[in-house]
Amino acid sequence: MTDSFLQLERLTKRFGAHAAVSDLTLSVARGSVLALLGPSGSGKTTTLRLLAGFDRPDAGSIAVDGRDVTALAPAERRFGMVFQHYALFPHLTVAENVAYGLAGRGSVEDRARRVAEMLALVDLQGFGERQVSALSGGQQQRIAVARALAPEPRVLLLDEPLSNLDPSLRERTRRELRAALARVGMTTVFVTHEQEEAFALGDRVAVLNEGRLEQVGTPPELYDRPRTLFVATFVGRASVLRAKMSGTSAARLDAGAEWPVETPVQLGDGTLATVVVRPEAVSFAAAGLAGTVTGCRYTGARAYFTVAVGAGDAAADVEVEAPVRAARVGDAVHLAADHALAFPAEQT
């Protein structure tokens, strides 16, 4: 990254013997949005708290625009934060909440203008005099964003920004959030455990697992070219099969048949491998991996079929995306794959 505005360098945080974050290096370009994606316990919230300054790292550094801020208190960092439960001050009005970070800046009129500007940004003009408790969840979320943006922070941090909203509200709020962030061109880091949210909001996505960075990249990079088995299975739908390499670009599946595979990490002939394949990369064919259709989930014109393959230790389910009429439950079928990935076999 040439244009790195926010730089995390070998960040490590331990709680007792447990390393919540270890050796994390990441960079975020000015004005871009980075999603921290991972299951619970992956260290993504800890990373955000380290960025905000609420926790101090045991090792490593955080720099903004080339200046080290690791030792700065949260109040001196100028990082805006939107909390998971918003943390709006319940005893203050909407306007007073938004103005909280503006204390001592400019005149009363300047501050009032800035508050109005921020309320307009999140499309809540005229809500200034309301009590916070009188707002809906979605409105509270937008006020939290407005409050964090008002003092013109250098970086905006969001902790699970949409997790407290009704599913019906999420889609819309996500679009509005995306638009607001683009309008102010704010360098942003946000945390989520939902891939869809990470892909929709993030310019780039960092996948964390057990405190370590698995991979960082754009959504298509992560989906099409996952570099680890964890990323391949955590991001998007995928079926997992045991196999042994046959040459360096094909794998002999334990369940039978041989599929061509790509290998993000070099795998020699004969090594044990785990093959990962997306539903849309598998199709019904005249010959190939033999199995039986055991289930079907319709999504309109197309359907996801579950096909049981192999037996004993080699038994597995493969998900196939195909036209609705391609097969029926109970059919004996053969499967071909045009784009499968092989990773070193998991140590079991």
Add this chain to the structure above:
Amino acid sequence: MIRQPRGLLLAFVLVWIVVYPVLLVVVDSVHGPGGFTLEYMAAFAREPQEWSALWGSLWISVASVALAGLIGVPLGFVFERLDFPGRRVLGALVALPAVLPPLVGVIAFLFLYGESGFVARAIMQVFGLEEAPWRLRGAGAILLVHAYSMYVYFYLFTRAGLVKVDASMVEAAHSLGSGTWATLRRVTLPLLRPQLAAAALLTFMTALGSFSAPYIFGGGFRVMTTQIVASKLNGDMRMAIVETAALAAVALAGLFLLRRQGGARSVVAVGKGTPPAARALQQPLARWGATAVGWAFAVMLLLPHVTLIVVSLVPLGTWTTQLVPPAYTLANYGTLISEPERLRPLVNSLWMASAATLGALGLALWAGRLVVQRRATLRGAIETLVSVPWAIPGTVLAIALATAFSVRAPWVGRWVLVGTAVILPLAYLVRNIPIAAGSVLAGFRQLDPSLDEAAASLGAGRVRTLRTVTVPLLRPAILAGGALAFATALGDFVTSIVLYTYETRPISIEILSSLRAFDIGSAAAYGVVLMLISAVAMVVGTRR
């Protein structure tokens, strides 16, 4: 690296003013000029009087728990589960004895049920008796006062517990074929166990430390608290110290035993916690019966308060043998303000209680901040330290402070404070710590910790966060804790009698000397003022 030096400092302050004085008393009880000695203990053990006082304290406390429970628990059930006319007003009135400072309650009982009180006079009048039909003396009188003032704990805890018992649990028991009584015995009461244990502990500790009632009504009946004060006033400090150590030991043992009762099998009720709706009494007879009993009860509860007000209007020396006082005047209140020597105790009590309350609130806020911080090092120790004074009977605390701060030895943290204006506010402060901290800590626990972080991320420093976020949000908790602490300090008698000087004498001491001078009107007037200020403080403190 010490990450929490502030936590350390607070722990240090608390140990110094709470634990250290009590430890000094324990050490002094087995330490003479020649080093370690059991001589004082032996002197204590040889006195049959001491044993009877120890036994008296113990059985009075246990009996108080039983009596208070017998009144408070059914009352709690009635007001929480039955609906009848006047339920709301009566339900609030029933908690009234809690606002009466102990000494004021005792003198009100004296004026009402004492041998020259209203009730005795009425009976003498009706039956033409020459002498009062009874004397309000001894264990029975003490228990009467204890039952009156302490059933409130059981009443309030029972109601608080019943609110949390989920209706679906009771319904589940009924649907499994369990009858009303079986459900009560096997479902509701076990679920209430933690609350009942807490109320029992509170009652036991209060009764064990009770001083006003045995002091005024005891007569020949001995308990430890009066024994300690008598030894102290007779100048036998050494005996007072040994007696104090003995009472502290009983208090600790009681605390330990009752805590285990409540804690070992505390049940966590799952469910949404929707309490069953109060059942309206339908039968007219039951309705009117309940209402009549309720109002009769309320009148009985209010009588001491009314008595106090009536007596406060009696001019000096006018009420002799008549059934009711023949003359009434506001002069007793007038002299309270016009005579500087009568005003002084009032001013003393007000400033000392205010200082003690502010100090205790300061410590409580300090403790609260540290306790809710995610990884404060000494949080457990601090939580324990702020609740410890609660388990120390007032007399024990007073003797401990008198011992610790009557010697000048700055290198071990001892200065001569006894006889100065500092010692009483300090004593009140220590007694106020658990009251203030209980409320403030509960308030802190309800605060979302990310509010502090939100303020910090918006550039607010520690002071601004405290001023603009923490304190405004904690205001109800601070006011409630502060009001209760202020009222307690204002009415304090038990530590005052050990530590006061003529210049710093508080209201309670003045009530006592007025009583001794047979100036019952002034004594009652002070009592009414005390009662009113406490009531106002409580109203302000609990307003939402």
